[in-house]
Amino acid sequence: MENITKVWLGPLPADSPYVQPHRMYYVQNGVEKNWDLLKVHDSVAIILYNTTRQKLVLVKQFRPAVYHGVITTELGTFDKADLKAFPPAIGVTLELCAGIVDKSKSWSEIAREEVLEECGYDVSVDRIEQVMVYRSGVGSSGAKQAMYYCEVTDADKANSGGGVEDEMIEVVELSLPEVKRMVQQGAVNNSPPSCLMGLMWFLANKAPAEATSA
């Protein structure tokens, strides 16, 4: 699905619209300290449950940062990736539908748009319920993420999803036993903590009782 033919690293341009690095200084207990950090966009993530099929709707995509992380855990650093030793599939994740907050719209409206763009379901904002808000990357970015829950039916399906412009996103449906297995065994698909936490929240609060017994 990822169709990646070349990967290399370069320096971060100062005008990156996605990542701004800073060194923050502070005085604690009378001692001057500093912390190197990244300003990244806040984001939304949506736990999407199709009640017609009793399936959780997730997305699969190549994540450059995960691919970089997998290689550098092994090699320390690299300039040009060896695609034979490190096939791009190792950078593919299974996640909740999500998106960055990079426009002046309400967070739930941004969540609504992501559900439509990435997963193809057209729902109104009032059907999207806020679940929790937390900070991710507490050592590096401290970015805020708001998690939402939304139930959809087959009748809400407006397109096949997959993202906008050149995004390559695959929509994946998981049955309730598959979701349960996923949280029992952990992140075999490079799934981020927010995804596992969202699925656990679903199992604890929304899943039909028969799906969580046994």
Ligand SMILES: O=c1ccn([C@@H]2O[C@H](COP(=O)(O)OP(=O)(O)O[C@H]3O[C@H](CO)[C@@H](O)[C@H](O)[C@H]3O)[C@@H](O)[C@H]2O)c(=O)[nH]1
């Ligand atoms: O360096 C970058 C970074 C982003 N993009 C684009 O920006 C958009 C970002 O995608 P979007 O779907 O809005 O957000 P996500 O990539 O899904 O990321 C959010 O959701 C993730 C899963 O919860 C969190 O890990 C992230 O921190 C959070 O930003 C996409 O079009 C990307 O192609 C770039 O082109 N270059």
